[in-house]
Amino acid sequence: MSKPVIATTSLAGCFGCHMSILDIDERILQLFDLVEFNKSPIDDIKKFTKPVDIGIIEGGCCNSENVEVLKDFRKNCKILISLGECAIMGGLPALRNGIPVEECLHEAYIGGPTVQLNTKHILPNDDELPMLLDKVYPCHEIVKIDYYLPGCPPRADLIWDALVALITGDPLKLPYELIKFD
């Protein structure tokens, strides 16, 4: 039997959840025995090259590119996991929710107290740049998500236990200390 394939991505996140994946320490060697990585910042594969079993999503959706990547993951992955608070509830980027986008952009590029060099009052508006969404969306409000692993970041043991249970099919018993929202 071939190894299960894993893909990961970071949308509107800080890569802290990916750091937490690396935080499983030497078990990463065991992980590479158990699974094969496809599209992921961990192995730097940029595009899906085969069907994936488990897709791990870090971060919520704050712009059109995030939505596109997330939908691409849903299309190519059998199982999707929301990893961390940002994927689950928008996280810190969602602090802008409720404030109009125009006001946010004005504060960041024109009126903010630390804005000094933008003397021509230019707002970033290039075709190459993804469009900001009206607010930051949790992943499950865009596509169907199968599992959720909370935490900021999710504890490395939580990620390890959940992945091993998912791959081996063993029942998952999570100790109290592993489920945290911070």
Next chain:
Amino acid sequence: MSNLAKFKIDGVECMAEAGKFIVEAARENGIFIPTLCNMPGVKPQGACRVCTVRINGRLMTACTTPIGDGMEIESNKPDLIDIRKSIVELLFVSGNHFCPACEKSGDCELQALGYLYQMMVPRYPYDFPLREVDASSPYIIKDQNRCIMCKRCIKSVKDEEGRSYFAFHNRGDKLEVVLDKVLGESMDKQTAEKAMESCPVGSILVKEKGFAKPIGTRKFDRKPIGSDVKL
């Protein structure tokens, strides 16, 4: 001892003084019923419904219902746990509860209930309301993003003349708990500490006191809420 009531919680024989509220009576018998808006020393109000139990087939709040002789109470049943969990989830989506950036994280009772019921994600969509932070008082910050309108501060934080420092303002979805502008000016540090203590979430904070305890040593880091009740 004629005023002793015998009752059952989930089939376990218990005994307590008749007329005591179920939450207290259960606690005396080593059974934990979760609460949020309830606090010792303050008249219970049954506002949050997290303590919902079933008595004779009817859903009641355990914090406001007095115990009676022969009562049969259901508490730790899957459907009741799901009701409580859904209330916690509703509270999470109706405000802006950013646990990673909250000073009260780890000591927050709402979060602790999320942990207790292993809330991985709320079943309801997030509301993300736009709410204000009032930092005008010299000693405290009132963050409306995190307020769950439990009224604990209104009922327990008062001056010598019995006037509440906090009060309800507006109605409906604009309802908020605000700090009295005049009384807030004169609030001393001790009262500010008491106000922060009374708040089950991170809506009332003492200024310059955030993140005082390291992760791992906070109230609900290692032990779930209610672990002090087990006999």
